[in-house]
Amino acid sequence: xxxxxxxxxxxxxPLVPGVYLMMDxxxxxxxxxxxxxxxxxxxxxxxxSASHTAKTRNMVSQVDRFDTIFVTSEFEALVLENSLIKxxxxxxxxxxxxxxxxxFVRLSKEAYPRFSLVNKMANDSARYFGPFxxxxxxxxxxxxVCVALRLPTCSRKxxxxxxxxxxxxxxxxxxCDGFCRPEMTAEAYNRRIEQAVQLLEGRSKQLLRDMTAxxxxxxxxxxFEQAALLRDRINAIGALSKKQTVIAGLCADTDxxxxxxxxxxxxxxxxxMEEGNLAGRETELFSAPNEESEAEMLSALTxxxxxxxxxLPHEILLPMETxxxxxxxxxxxxxxxxxxxxxxxxxxxKAELRAMxxxxxxxxxxxxxxxxxxxxxxxxxxxxxxxxxEPPKRMESFDISNTGKSDIVASMVVYSGTRPLKSAYRRFxxxxxxxxxxxxxxxxxxxxxxxxxxxxxxxxxxxxxxVFLIDGGETHARAAQTVAWEFGVDVPIFxxxxxxxxxxxxxxxxxxxxxxxxTQQAVFSLIGQxxxxxxxxxxxxHHESHSKSATRSALDGIPGVGEKRRAETLRHHQGHPGGxxxxxxxxxxxxxxxxGVGTFSPEKRERLKASGTAAGFFAGDEEKDAAISFDKQIVxxxxxxx
Numbered sequence: 001x002x003x004x005x006x007x008x009x010x011x012x013x014p015l016v017p018g019v020y021l022m023m024d025x026x027x028x029x030x031x032x033x034x035x036x037x038x039x040x041x042x043x044x045x046x047x048x049s050a051s052h053t054a055k056t057r058n059m060v061s062q063v064d065r066f067d068t069i070f071v072t073s074e075f076e077a078l079v080l081e082n083s084l085i086k087x088x089x090x091x092x093x094x095x096x097x098x099x100x101x102x103x104f105v106r107l108s109k110e111a112y113p114r115f116s117l118v119n120k121m122a123n124d125s126a127r128y129f130g131p132f133x134x135x136x137x138x139x140x141x142x143x144x145v146c147v148a149l150r151l152p153t154c155s156r157k158x159x160x161x162x163x164x165x166x167x168x169x170x171x172x173x174x175x176c177d178g179f180c181r182p183e184m185t186a187e188a189y190n191r192r193i194e195q196a197v198q199l200l201e202g203r204s205k206q207l208l209r210d211m212t213a214x215x216x217x218x219x220x221x222x223x224f225e226q227a228a229l230l231r232d233r234i235n236a237i238g239a240l241s242k243k244q245t246v247i248a249g250l251c252a253d254t255d256x257x258x259x260x261x262x263x264x265x266x267x268x269x270x271x272x273m274e275e276g277n278l279a280g281r282e283t284e285l286f287s288a289p290n291e292e293s294e295a296e297m298l299s300a301l302t303x304x305x306x307x308x309x310x311x312l313p314h315e316i317l318l319p320m321e322t323x324x325x326x327x328x329x330x331x332x333x334x335x336x337x338x339x340x341x342x343x344x345x346x347x348x349x350k351a352e353l354r355a356m357x358x359x360x361x362x363x364x365x366x367x368x369x370x371x372x373x374x375x376x377x378x379x380x381x382x383x384x385x386x387x388x389x390e391p392p393k394r395m396e397s398f399d400i401s402n403t404g405k406s407d408i409v410a411s412m413v414v415y416s417g418t419r420p421l422k423s424a425y426r427r428f429x430x431x432x433x434x435x436x437x438x439x440x441x442x443x444x445x446x447x448x449x450x451x452x453x454x455x456x457x458x459x460x461x462x463x464x465x466x467v468f469l470i471d472g473g474e475t476h477a478r479a480a481q482t483v484a485w486e487f488g489v490d491v492p493i494f495x496x497x498x499x500x501x502x503x504x505x506x507x508x509x510x511x512x513x514x515x516x517x518x519t520q521q522a523v524f525s526l527i528g529q530x531x532x533x534x535x536x537x538x539x540x541x542h543h544e545s546h547s548k549s550a551t552r553s554a555l556d557g558i559p560g561v562g563e564k565r566r567a568e569t570l571r572h573h574q575g576h577p578g579g580x581x582x583x584x585x586x587x588x589x590x591x592x593x594x595x596g597v598g599t600f601s602p603e604k605r606e607r608l609k610a611s612g613t614a615a616g617f618f619a620g621d622e623e624k625d626a627a628i629s630f631d632k633q634i635v636x637x638x639x640x641x642x
Contacts, residue, residue: 001065007046009066012367013039018070019080022092025064029088034077038068059092069271069281070360087274105129105142105200111186112158112179113193115142115151129200145199149192150177159186177229208234254315256350258357259298262365265373268301269361271353272313283364295322302328302342312336317354318344375418378522385515385523386492386507392466393417396450397496397534398480399471400430400442401542408437409545410446411538414465418526420533426450426460427541440479443470447483455487468493469507469527471534478510496531504531 015037022031035041071077106118107127121128154168163182171178179189215230258269270282299322325342332340345351379391395415402408414424430442453461470476477495494507504527507515517523
């Protein structure tokens, strides 16, 4: 691959934790690294090399391709990187980390053993763990283990300094159990060291089980303080090893399969475990017919993959059950000369490894699938499910929204392919059913008005869609089809049937035939998105309409009084009781003196008070009189304000 192709491939990586392997033209691994965000880290190698060291530039110049393995945490990436370095021994890992070589964790052999970081293994009686990829990350991991188990990290020498002085600050901060105190025994210290060894070897699950049993025993013996200390350590270890699935010594010789059907492309991923360590990853993209289920695909792939091979693993973990799991196991056992167990792990560490393989297959598929391919695949699949002659290019969706008997509105949402076409959105106020809500009649009115506008040649309602989607069930779809027949329109109509969680679970024809979409993720997501967008657009318009109707005034509907003049009039009367402010609108009233609205006789004021509506805005009698008279003036004279 050229540098430009490598850069493009790196930019397509996701922002997830993982491990990457750089390979030369011969396929040899020359560098193994880990990253919190793979895309950012790997792409740096193929950017401007001015900031790179000479060693890095030399390594990058030999890279022909790279591979990645996705994991779920940085701690997991550290363990995986360690196993891959030990397996491949890539020469550039030594050169690029530092001149001192790979870091090892050393555990001294003495009465009170201590952990330390060293550059190489020595021929002594100490225990060594590693090599690890980087000194900084390894130091962080070792410190985290010591803190979780409350082991000493100070410079005191044991047993020389036991009881010599008070415990240091780490003890008071809860980071150490104070093994320098006389009451702490060497047996307790060494038991804690062995627990740390279990963590470094990746056996955190077993350690947690043992500590949990010990905690329960202490609690049953009424040693609650000791049980509480164990509980705290269990929580700390659990947080440290959270989501850790790359576990040394878990699988002796195992293949872990992942399979993902994407939009247009599918991919399988195989994680090869040898001697408990991850030896490598194998992925392949392929096209699969939509008619084939994932189980059928997996059955064909495993048979094609293993039957020609002479060397077979002892265990094969599959992501799902297939019809011929047992038959494949028997055939492979006969060919290999040893038991080959083909099965689907349901829980535990193997299930977590299966999930990791599944994620690798998914990430590889999505990375290799373009937006155009996803769109084409989704529409093609939808067209086949709905028995359309070709994939739908334009879809229209309708929904009704109302509050009781008032403010009945409807929405029309348009999708061009898999994207909303907001410029073509339309909304309707139901005109014939005010005070008599009827969802079916409302839907018929909306569709009738929409088709009539199209028949009249209104470009805003052209062209007709390939599919009508109705928010509702069979009856809603049948009501809409009746209107389509009136206009001679032959557009397929489907109702969107929702489940208990208000998600569209199926499409239904006017004849009552349901088409399930839950099993097809791409179609399920698209139809769900359309339904939610249609509902959102309808409810937004309904809220706007309801807010306007709730704030109507007695001045509404008077000829010549618009929204602005209405607001000014009401604001004026609220703020100026008695009417004697000389407002221009009053001065413009024919035959009236400034302040004259309050000059009616008491008898007339009483009559006006009884029929006026603006009086409700005022508290006092004079204020009510002024408002009432002004209302009557407007109505009687047909006043038009300039």
